[in-house]
Amino acid sequence: MQNQNTTMQTQQPQPVASAAQRSGPTLLPAVDIFEDAAGITLLADLPGVAREDLAIGVDGRNLTIEGPVRLGEATSLSSVYAEVRANHFRRSFELSSDLDTAKIDAGLRDGVLTLRIPKAEQAKPRRIDVRVE
Amino acid sequence: MYPSMLRTAGDWFADFEQLQDRIDELLSGRSMTSSIRAVGRAGAFPALNVGTSAEALEVYAFAPGIDPKSIDVSVEKGVLAISGERAAANGAAQGTKSDEPNVYASERFVGKFRRVIALPEDAEPARVEATYRNGVLKIVVPKRESSKPRQIQIASGS
Numbered sequence: 001m002q003n004q005n006t007t008m009q010t011q012q013p014q015p016v017a018s019a020a021q022r023s024g025p026t027l028l029p030a031v032d033i034f035e036d037a038a039g040i041t042l043l044a045d046l047p048g049v050a051r052e053d054l055a056i057g058v059d060g061r062n063l064t065i066e067g068p069v070r071l072g073e074a075t076s077l078s079s080v081y082a083e084v085r086a087n088h089f090r091r092s093f094e095l096s097s098d099l100d101t102a103k104i105d106a107g108l109r110d111g112v113l114t115l116r117i118p119k120a121e122q123a124k125p126r127r128i129d130v131r132v133e
Numbered sequence: 134m135y136p137s138m139l140r141t142a143g144d145w146f147a148d149f150e151q152l153q154d155r156i157d158e159l160l161s162g163r164s165m166t167s168s169i170r171a172v173g174r175a176g177a178f179p180a181l182n183v184g185t186s187a188e189a190l191e192v193y194a195f196a197p198g199i200d201p202k203s204i205d206v207s208v209e210k211g212v213l214a215i216s217g218e219r220a221a222a223n224g225a226a227q228g229t230k231s232d233e234p235n236v237y238a239s240e241r242f243v244g245k246f247r248r249v250i251a252l253p254e255d256a257e258p259a260r261v262e263a264t265y266r267n268g269v270l271k272i273v274v275p276k277r278e279s280s281k282p283r284q285i286q287i288a289s290g291s
């Protein structure tokens with residue numbers, strides 16, 4: 001059985017120091033989030049964000065993913081059509097207490113971030129044997 | 134669909150800004166006369182940005198998580214087409230019946246996609262170059278020599 005109580009909900013981004021320093025709109029990356037018995041996996045689309053620019057921060061129970069979009073376009077380029085109108089991705093999540101934030105594993109490949117957040121040992125589902133007296 | 138990339142996070146004014154954009158979009162460009170093959174399908178995958186310089190037209194397709202070999206870029210009769218397919222996330226597809234993961238969010242695009250852009254008259258489709266980096270496909274379409282701005286020497290009559 002899986003632990004149905006584990007939640008990892010998206011929340012309204014809160015003012016963070018780094019956000020206050022930035023002006024202008026930010027992009028909200030599309031995410032997939034799923035949970036199995038051992039933990040939560042989060043996939044986020046971050047096209048144009050380089051590995052060295054990506055910042056994943058854990059502050060208490062808050063997880064924030066952010067990074068700038070760098071396309072390396074020519075400076076003489078003038079935009080004629082734009083569907084992506086900001087150049088910074090940011091999204092925050094609130095982690096529940098049964099997740100082990102110290103053991104988060106992250107990988108970025110072709111603009112897709114894969115985060116693996118394992119459950120704390122005591123939160124993993126286990127089977128309790130019933131003794132027959 | 135790729136709406137979340139167009140959404141601005143958080144602040145309250147962003148919503149108004151977006152509404153303003155939407156109104157602008159409805160009142161200007163879309164409803165007015167434009168090219169029959171003009172780009173303009175906000176929310177489609179991959180999202181496109183198009184820029185132009187004196188030398189070339191540059192198209193940026195925001196298509197993360199795709200094997201570059203499986204992206205098909207073609208130019209036919211002045212129309213640039215980008216097509217391909219994005220597979221479902223591994224974790225979501227995996228797992229036996231008894232160990233199916235709980236899905237909390239599934240916003241990322243999955244499936245086949247195709248987007249087309251009508252190239253301007255002065256484009257040189259024979260020398261199109263495409264590169265894929267950090268999930269962004271960049272396509273450079275050079276402009277014809279004859280259409281590039283040039284300086285005309287003034288001969289001094291004597």
